[in-house]
Amino acid sequence: MVMKLSFSPLSPFARKVRIAAIELGLIDQIELVPAQVVPGTANDAYVKQINPLKKLPALTLDSGEVIVDSFVIAEYLDELGGGGRLIPASGPAKWRVRSEHSLLQGITDSMLLCRYESAVRPEPYRWHAWYDDHWARVWAGWQRFEQHGDTLTRPLDLAQIALVCSLGYADLRFADCGWRKAFPKLDAFHDKMMQRPSVAATVPPT
Amino acid sequence: MVMKLSFSPLSPFARKVRIAAIELGLIDQIELVPAQVVPGTANDAYVKQINPLKKLPALTLDSGEVIVDSFVIAEYLDELGGGGRLIPASGPAKWRVRSEHSLLQGITDSMLLCRYESAVRPEPYRWHAWYDDHWARVWAGWQRFEQHGDTLTRPLDLAQIALVCSLGYADLRFADCGWRKAFPKLDAFHDKMMQRPSVAATVPPT
Incomplete structure (x- = not known):
């Protein structure tokens, strides 16, 4: 196939x-x-x-x-791949990983909306309140993961993969946003994830 | 509980x-x-x-x-509720309903972006190309369901529920968009779904 x-x-x-x-x-x-x-x-x-x-x-x-x-x-x-490997098939982890993944999907959607607002939309039509609103969602979302340590330390799952992809997208498009300083646990998590060949090989080219 | x-x-x-x-x-x-x-x-x-x-x-x-x-x-x-009742648990239907639901999620997301563009964003900051782009996604998405009849006729599932909600949101916020004329099969589907008390009782108030 x-x-x-x-x-x-x-x-x-x-x-x-x-x-x-x-x-x-x-x-x-x-x-x-x-x-x-x-x-x-x-x-x-x-x-x-x-x-x-x-x-x-x-x-x-x-x-x-x-x-x-x-x-x-x-x-x-x-x-x-066999089922239940990156997305738990049962128990409380089933809903935790799915719900966290949805949060991260929303964080990343908001980052894209910020990117479109600041780089695709013609300058006269940009509305700062929209950008600020969506960036605040990104920040509040990351903060939740900084404060809830379980996501950062369990065995690999799709929520963790989504988290590292959101941080990698920040490095690509919002390099000066300062997430590493604001969220030291996310920084350490990102470093740890980057040791995986799958994560290192897929960093977006600058 | x-x-x-x-x-x-x-x-x-x-x-x-x-x-x-x-x-x-x-x-x-x-x-x-x-x-x-x-x-x-x-x-x-x-x-x-x-x-x-x-x-x-x-x-x-x-x-x-x-x-x-x-x-x-x-x-x-x-x-x-027992599992597999609105979201098939196995077989090709498992992926068809999930994928169609994601399409409908995206259609509805694009409608909300159009709504925000035309009613929440201050008038001087509106960008027609953004609105037109997202509205084209809505239209192309509905067209796919108009042309692929299986979604409209199978037993109730979450993709159908998402579809009727997207059409109901059009009636609420884009009452003049003309979806009923453009998509007669969706119109008949909407009529049929409205016979369910669950659907009729949750129509958004105007």
């Missing part, structure tokens, strides 16, 4: 799936297909053939069926 | 959870707690105690643990 992953090396959501695929031993079964999606710029072929939402990543199966979004793709790969 | 659902009667994501809870026979175990979240307006108590992302809905359990987002809450309730 060969699956096709529509991705960009800059997408934190696609990076999460790539890390998961490497950790699950499935990356050799996945062909990486670059795609470009920018708000305000059309990509009709991608919208028609892959994802009407013009979002990354998307996984196209042998059958032609397309799976979105990054969480569902990761869950699909986790099941292919 | 009593659970608390932070919600707004206007939120399409909270409506999806309320419909799911009614269909699963669990609504009597859930206390509905109103909360207000608007971009550019602070709600520190909600951010600190419930959800750092300032998003709805959130489910607070007896234990104090908070579950986000709407999909994870729906999955949690589905498991409480």
Whole structure:
């Protein structure tokens, strides 16, 4: 079986799936297909053939069926890899990892909205209150993980992968935001995660 | 057990959870707690105690643990209700319903971005290309469901609930968009869904 992953090396959501695929031993079964999606710029072929939402990543199966979004793709790969390896299948951890992952999805969504506000939207149309509101969500979200140590120390799971991808995206797009100083535990967690080849190999190129 | 659902009667994501809870026979175990979240307006108590992302809905359990987002809450309730009732637990339907639900989540996210752009953001800062881009995603997403009839005719599942909530949100916020004329199959589907007490009882108040 060969699956096709529509991705960009800059997408934190696609990076999460790539890390998961490497950790699950499935990356050799996945062909990486670059795609470009920018708000305000059309990509009709991608919208028609892959994802009407013009979002990354998307996984196209042998059958032609397309799976979105990054969480569902990761869950699909986790099941292919035996199940319950990166996403716990039962018990309180089942809901904790899923809920934390959703928080991190929201953190990363807000970072992208900040990026679009400050770099894609023409300057006269930028609204500082929007940027500040979403950046405050990012900060409050990270703070929750800084203060709840369990996420940072348990065996590898998808919430941890999502967390390291959110921090890596900060390094790429908000290099001066100062997250390392504000959140020393997240800094140590990031260092530890970077020792994994899956995480180190997928750092977005600057 | 009593659970608390932070919600707004206007939120399409909270409506999806309320419909799911009614269909699963669990609504009597859930206390509905109103909360207000608007971009550019602070709600520190909600951010600190419930959800750092300032998003709805959130489910607070007896234990104090908070579950986000709407999909994870729906999955949690589905498991409480026996499992596999609104979200298939195995087979191709498992991935089809999850992937379709993600598409509908993205459609609804884009509608909210359009709403914020046209009604919350101050007029001088509005960027038409942003609005048009996200509205095109909404339209392309609905078109996919109009053309792939299986979603509209199978037994009730969470993707169908998400679809009816996206259409209901269009009636609330984009009443002149013309979705009924453009998508006659979705119109018939919406009529059929409205015969369910769960769907009819949760229509957002105008």
